[in-house]
Amino acid sequence: MEQLKKNIKAIGLPRIIIVAFLFVLIILAVVQQQNMGTLASDVLVRFGMNMVLSLAMLPAVMAGTGMNYGLPVGLLCGILGGLVSIEIGFRGGVGLVMAMVIAIPLAIAAGYLYGKLINAVQGDEMMVGTYVGYAVVSLMCMGWLILPFKDPAMIWPIGGSGSGLRSTITLSDNYDGILNNLFAFEIGGVTVPTGLILFGLIACGLVYLFSRSKTGICLKAVGDNPRFAVASGISVKKSRMIGTILSTVLGAVGIIVYAQSFGFYQLYNAPLNMAFPPVAAVLLGGATGRVCKISHVILGTFLFQALLTIALPVANQLMPEGGLSEVIRIVVSNGIILYALTQSGGEGDA
Amino acid sequence: MPKSNGMNKIKGFMVSNIVPIVFIIVCMIGVAFSGSAPSIIMMDVISRFSRNAFLVISLIIPILTGLGLNFGIVLGAMAGQISLLIVCVAGMNGLSAVIAASALSVPLAVFLGWLTGKLLNNTKGSEMITSMILGFFASGVYQFLLLFVWGGIIPIDAPGIMLDSGIGVRSAVNLNNLKYAIDNIWKMDIFTAGIIFSLIFLIINAVKLLKRTDKTKVRTVVNIAVFAAIFVICFWASHADACKKMKALCQIPMVTFGLIALLCMFVPAFLKTKLGQDMRAVGQDMKVASVAGIDVDKTRIIATCISTVLASFGQIIFLQNLGNMSTYSAHENVGMFSAAALLIGGASVSKATVGQAIMGTILFHVLFNVSPMAGKNIFGSAELGEYFRVFIAYGIIAVTLALYAWKKTVQAREKNKVQ
Numbered sequence: 001m002e003q004l005k006k007n008i009k010a011i012g013l014p015r016i017i018i019v020a021f022l023f024v025l026i027i028l029a030v031v032q033q034q035n036m037g038t039l040a041s042d043v044l045v046r047f048g049m050n051m052v053l054s055l056a057m058l059p060a061v062m063a064g065t066g067m068n069y070g071l072p073v074g075l076l077c078g079i080l081g082g083l084v085s086i087e088i089g090f091r092g093g094v095g096l097v098m099a100m101v102i103a104i105p106l107a108i109a110a111g112y113l114y115g116k117l118i119n120a121v122q123g124d125e126m127m128v129g130t131y132v133g134y135a136v137v138s139l140m141c142m143g144w145l146i147l148p149f150k151d152p153a154m155i156w157p158i159g160g161s162g163s164g165l166r167s168t169i170t171l172s173d174n175y176d177g178i179l180n181n182l183f184a185f186e187i188g189g190v191t192v193p194t195g196l197i198l199f200g201l202i203a204c205g206l207v208y209l210f211s212r213s214k215t216g217i218c219l220k221a222v223g224d225n226p227r228f229a230v231a232s233g234i235s236v237k238k239s240r241m242i243g244t245i246l247s248t249v250l251g252a253v254g255i256i257v258y259a260q261s262f263g264f265y266q267l268y269n270a271p272l273n274m275a276f277p278p279v280a281a282v283l284l285g286g287a288t289g290r291v292c293k294i295s296h297v298i299l300g301t302f303l304f305q306a307l308l309t310i311a312l313p314v315a316n317q318l319m320p321e322g323g324l325s326e327v328i329r330i331v332v333s334n335g336i337i338l339y340a341l342t343q344s345g346g347e348g349d350a
Numbered sequence: 351m352p353k354s355n356g357m358n359k360i361k362g363f364m365v366s367n368i369v370p371i372v373f374i375i376v377c378m379i380g381v382a383f384s385g386s387a388p389s390i391i392m393m394d395v396i397s398r399f400s401r402n403a404f405l406v407i408s409l410i411i412p413i414l415t416g417l418g419l420n421f422g423i424v425l426g427a428m429a430g431q432i433s434l435l436i437v438c439v440a441g442m443n444g445l446s447a448v449i450a451a452s453a454l455s456v457p458l459a460v461f462l463g464w465l466t467g468k469l470l471n472n473t474k475g476s477e478m479i480t481s482m483i484l485g486f487f488a489s490g491v492y493q494f495l496l497l498f499v500w501g502g503i504i505p506i507d508a509p510g511i512m513l514d515s516g517i518g519v520r521s522a523v524n525l526n527n528l529k530y531a532i533d534n535i536w537k538m539d540i541f542t543a544g545i546i547f548s549l550i551f552l553i554i555n556a557v558k559l560l561k562r563t564d565k566t567k568v569r570t571v572v573n574i575a576v577f578a579a580i581f582v583i584c585f586w587a588s589h590a591d592a593c594k595k596m597k598a599l600c601q602i603p604m605v606t607f608g609l610i611a612l613l614c615m616f617v618p619a620f621l622k623t624k625l626g627q628d629m630r631a632v633g634q635d636m637k638v639a640s641v642a643g644i645d646v647d648k649t650r651i652i653a654t655c656i657s658t659v660l661a662s663f664g665q666i667i668f669l670q671n672l673g674n675m676s677t678y679s680a681h682e683n684v685g686m687f688s689a690a691a692l693l694i695g696g697a698s699v700s701k702a703t704v705g706q707a708i709m710g711t712i713l714f715h716v717l718f719n720v721s722p723m724a725g726k727n728i729f730g731s732a733e734l735g736e737y738f739r740v741f742i743a744y745g746i747i748a749v750t751l752a753l754y755a756w757k758k759t760v761q762a763r764e765k766n767k768v769q
Contacts (some may be wrong), residue, residue: 069479119753126479131748132677138741145734164733276486290580291516319498330490341480342472 006234014339018284018303025310032317037189039310045180046192049261051200052220052254054278054285054301056247058207061292062216063243064236065118065224067282071275072130072137073114074251079265082256083165083220084324087151088175096175096260097188103252115241130275137272163173176263196261203253204294210246223290269320280304280333283340307332369746370696370706373713380720383727389596390689391719392540400533400606401671402665405688406611406707408657413622413702415653416633418478419692421685422466422654424485426661428492428681429459433662434669435496435677438527439508448531448670455662462488463658467651474636478699478751485685506693519677529673533603541593543602544584547611548577590726606667613660614704625719629653633700690714691742699754717742 008016029039053071060068068074081103090098114132121128145164149155154169170176182195210216221229222239229236255274259265280302283294285300308329315324364371381391401474412420433455435445465483474478500506501517504543511523538546569640587593620626631639632649640646669675692702694717695710718739725735 110396117752120759121752122759124751124755125757126476127361127482128748128751129742130482131751135741135742135748138744141737142734142741145731145737146729169374237741323493324498327490327494330486331494334487334490337483338480338487341483342469342478344473344476 009348012286014336015284015286015303018307018336021332022303022307022310025307025314026110028318031184032314034313034317035189039313040189041191043309044190044197044300046309047259047302048180048196048200049258050254050278050281050305051197051298051301052203052250052257053274054281054297055200055203055207055294056250056254057278057282057287058292058294058297059210059219059243059246061282061287061289062223063219063240064209064226064238064290065125065243066289067126067279068129068244068247069126069279070114070133070273071247071251071278072133072271073110074107074248074269075255075274076104076136076140077110077248078255079250079259079267079271081252082259082265083149083154083169084171086154087149092175096178096256099256100253104249105255107249107252108245110247111239114248115244118244119237119240133275134272137269141268153344165267167266167268167270169267171260171263171265175260178260179257180261192296193261196257199257203250204298207246207250208294209317215242223238264326275324277304277333280336283336287337288291288340289344304333313336362508367696369694370709370713373694373717377716377720380717380724383423384720384723385589386613386720386723386725387595390601391716392596393599393601394719395712395715396600398602398718399711400610401668402664402688402691402715403610403708403711404613404667405661405684406691406711407521407610407617407704407738408660409662409688409692410617410697410702410707411698412657413697414633415629415651416480416636416700417650417652417701419685420481420654420657421478421485421689422470422481423460423657423661423688424681425488425687426459427665427684428657429455429462430489430491430662430665431669431675431677431681432672432676433458434449434525434528434666435511435523436459438523438525439506441508443527445528445531445535447528448666450664451666452600455666456659459657459659459662463655464618464651466658470654471647471650482685485638489682492681496677521677523675523677525669525673525675528670530603531670532606532609532667533671536604537601538604539588540596540600540602541584541588541597543604543607544580545588546604547607548581548584548612548643551577552581584669603671606671614708617704625649625652629726680713686747687714687743690746692739693713693746693750694742698750714743741748 007204023183054075056071056102056143057067060066078099081101082099085095085099088098106279117128117132118125147165149165156164156166179194179195179199183198184191184193184195186192211220218234219239219242220233221234222236223243226236229239255271281300281304282297283300284304285296285298287296287300288292308325311328312325318324384391405427408426409420412418430451433451434447436454437451440450466481469484470477470480497518500519501512501515506512506516511519513520527552552574555570555577559567559570559574560593575604588597599664621630623684626651628639629642631644632644632646639649661684665681669680691710692707692713692716693710695706695708697703697706697710721735721739722732723735725738726732729735
């Protein structure tokens, strides 16, 4: 009994519940005779498109600033980069690359400013980050209305230029799914979006290499024990700054990858709560506010997205009316974050 | 040098009240550019004030107990909504329905407040983020309850409220049966109401002055001066031709305002009781309070319970004024907008007064009313104004939180230096 309790604690209660829940859903899906091939393909796509966003949490946690609830700062830079690249007229693969090329310097600049703030509010990063994210999103809502974009595919048709950007900007005749279809192949009815997953894994690999570099080790030292880091002559502020900038850049790249798979850039209030699913995913993977590994990111994103993807058709068949899958999404993602908050004993760790 | 002393006092006043002062200016600019008649704005602000003040004031007690902005009042709002739905299903009407709903919401809100308090005791130091995430989480549970359990597990026969399939509550519920149930009990035009309320407060303050506690004497005199001024202005305006339109349009729901006034007197009075003092002590320093023999955890739970119950009343007042309820989203922004209103009034994460709540509610809703039109007239886009007011709400919370955290780190650093 004692051993069992220990094991449960080691694996973590929410993970056990979620995995059990996932199994129930899979069994239900089989019983309902859902098309398992399509489901598996969808899981892989969702996994791939969310991986970089979840990965954005890693540098922030590593540098000791906790989960990056201010992720929308990075997301907006990514969206802006994507829009500018479309406006200039880049299309296809070049468009995707140019979107990132434009977004990354923006994200570095925004991350620098955000990092300044994060350094000033040590200990309260979560709450400040959340509301700075909200404030920036609503500021950019005004920005989307004012910014002088001219591409007719992006602005509302009535009123001519200056009437603001559309709320969703389609990529269908652009780089929609370009990574998904890269080297994609099919096994037993399951389409594997090789390019998309490969991109995510390469990003993970790069972050891993970074964490092994001298700067990465300094970051880790600050995250593990700031006092010790100071004693070894590492600048805490600088490390936290690097972590925040890196997280913001990954957020910017992440949303571009997300959008190419999704087929749309969503503007206005869409990025408002987009920081929470990656946080929940990484926590589900076994991360805490102080420790986050690549394995946590990959495992967590997979479990979380598999759960949401399978829940959708299963729930819809169970309850044709109403959004049971939406309820599951809200309860699961916020439940995981809440649990993590209580586990950290309120040290501001989640 | 008495003069420079006076200047310093004014400067100090400006600095400590910079937030409301800035927003008064912003509101004035908005009013000037909105192009709406003052009486129309006033009418809207009165109804917005009457439905929001209660919710904003419900945030004060947790702040003083050191819990920060209690975004968990969303749970209180849910309790209010569930109670309203129950009385509607029971087929009740009018004032009796509102009273029954309020009575029903008390045990529900106490229970939810107790759970919230328990949770916040487990997450000391990050109460605000916890209460916010808890709000989201509870929103999911609430949806599950009303969409699937109502009608799905508990059979409920109420065609107007339930979806056609009989399972789940409609996403918009008509509350015409209890619309204005409190507001319409007794209505008066704004000036007569002003005269009545200022007279009441004049009498209260005069009694205070006669009791002669020297400490509060200056304040009481100031209060008397303010209320006397309001009295004179209202008296003049109620006879002036220029204010005829306003007199006709702006009707004050006396009972609602009376309830708000009662709450405004209750909160400071409550804070003077033993329990209230304990809460303040806990808010100052949990360790010291604990050493002094205060049950810190229990005090914090009581504070959350009170806040949640007040919020549930607040939401009932809100919805009886609105007359319809978007079942699954009416509660969502309650925490955020109330917090923003309170902070605009000049409150901080650790300090808040009833005056700031009132001031903030008025300013926030003036801003809310004039932003779209002002946006249209200044920038040619009403949407811009709408986004601007949301930005203000989020922005003010972000700035306040950041300033508070920054002060804390600076203080900690200075403490370290001393050691």
